[in-house]
Amino acid sequence: MDGRVLTALVASVMVVAAGCAGCLDGRLPGDQTDGSASGDGTATRTYIVGIDGNYYPFSYIEKDGQPSGFDVESILWIAEEMDFEVIIKPIAWEHIIPSLEEKRIDIIYSGMTITDDRRARINFSTPYRVVNQGIVVRADSGMTMDDILGGNAVIGTQRGCSAEAWIRDNLVQAGTLPADRLVLKDSIQLSLSELMSGDIDAVMYDEPVIAWAIRDKPLRMAGVVETNEEYAIAVRKEDTELLEMLNEGLDRLMRSSKWQELIRKYGLE
Numbered sequence: 050m051d052g053r054v055l056t057a058l059v060a061s062v063m064v065v066a067a068g069c070a071g072c073l074d075g076r077l078p079g080d081q082t083d084g085s086a087s088g089d090g091t092a093t094r095t096y097i098v099g100i101d102g103n104y105y106p107f108s109y110i111e112k113d114g115q116p117s118g119f120d121v122e123s124i125l126w127i128a129e130e131m132d133f134e135v136i137i138k139p140i141a142w143e144h145i146i147p148s149l150e151e152k153r154i155d156i157i158y159s160g161m162t163i164t165d166d167r168r169a170r171i172n173f174s175t176p177y178r179v180v181n182q183g184i185v186v187r188a189d190s191g192m193t194m195d196d197i198l199g200g201n202a203v204i205g206t207q208r209g210c211s212a213e214a215w216i217r218d219n220l221v222q223a224g225t226l227p228a229d230r231l232v233l234k235d236s237i238q239l240s241l242s243e244l245m246s247g248d249i250d251a252v253m254y255d256e257p258v259i260a261w262a263i264r265d266k267p268l269r270m271a272g273v274v275e276t277n278e279e280y281a282i283a284v285r286k287e288d289t290e291l292l293e294m295l296n297e298g299l300d301r302l303m304r305s306s307k308w309q310e311l312i313r314k315y316g317l318e
Contacts, residue, residue: 094133096291098124099154102139103236105261106315107160107280110139119315123177124158124282126307127298141235143209146170149285156295157283160255162211172286174296176279177303178317182212183256185244185263186271192250194272200225202250205240208233211278212253237262244268257317 100108100116108118116137128135135156140148145161148154149171160180163173184204186192196202200220206212213233220226232249234240240252241262252259256273263270282299284292302308312318 095136096133096155097136097138097153098156098158099138099140099145099148100157100159101142101145103238104160104258106257106317108139108158119311119317120158120160122311123299123302124156126302126305127295130301131294131298133294142207143235146283149283152285155284155288155291160258160280161283162278163281164211164214166214167283170286171283172288172292174282174284174292174299176281177299178280180276180278180280181256182215182253182274182276182278183259184251184253184271184274185241185259185268186251187244187247188267188269190250190269190271192271197251197271198225198274200227200230203230203232203248205232205234205243205249205252206254207237207240208235210237210254211276212255215274215276216253241266241268261316 100118100121102108102110102116104118106118107120108116111117116139121137124135124137138154140154145154145157145159146167149157157171160178161167161173162180163176167173184194184197186197192202197204198220204216204220204226206216213231216226216231221228221231232240232243234243237252237254237259240249240254243249244252245266245268251271253274254262255278260270282295284295
């Protein structure tokens with residue numbers, strides 16, 4: 050990206066976009082300027098962006114410790130376009146909204162689905178992606194979508210994700226799936242490991258992510274549940290100016306050639 054250098058912070062697994070020298074220089078998380086000067090002499094704004102670091106193709110950590118992915122490249126482009134800097138910080142998904150509320154991060158940009166429960170706590174940008182939920186089973190399994198959605202399977206997913214909410218709302222609360230047949234783990238990789246070991250019968254998760262996650266595993270896609278979830282960027286309720294800036298940057302990105310380039314690069318056609 051023009052004029053920006055990504056510097057790996059090995060100890061904290063973070064990346065600073067543009068010129069930060071491997072530390073926060075005494076700046077507390079949540080502060081929105083690091084005091085450095087931009088081209089017009091004003092202080093450069095810096096925001097900490099929380100991501101799920103294991104959410105390919107949207108956000109993930111490369112083997113060399115560098116954050117990458119569709120969402121990571123998107124926020125870096127927006128930062129360049131709108132003249133601010135970002136620190137990319139991987140956070141456990143179940144803690145990412147509390148981290149935003151407690152000002153340990155300033156932005157969530159990592160395939161977050163807009164939900165009513167989340168909207169009550171945080172604000173969302175305009176949506177930038179619509180996804181559905183994929184359900185996978187073992188390659189040699191005879192389990193069907195009717196079995197799974199009919200409550201005749203033990204289903205796993207990542208704790209705190211929209212798949213958990215969908216299963217609870219549509220299967221558990223409806224009395225179709227006993228609550229003890231929903232098995233939650235800290236990551237989707239742990240859920241897939243349980244599936245391969247035979248401890249559970251199926252895993253549900255965002256379709257583009259789980260399709261990639263099973264590519265080299267003895268698993269297959271059983272089907273897709275059309276949830277039509279909208280991904281958006283999230284900020285704190287009070288950060289209205291930041292949200293306005295992100296919406297403007299996102300609009301510019303989606304109208305640029307870079308947007309289609311990213312879609313092709315990460316196989317999201």
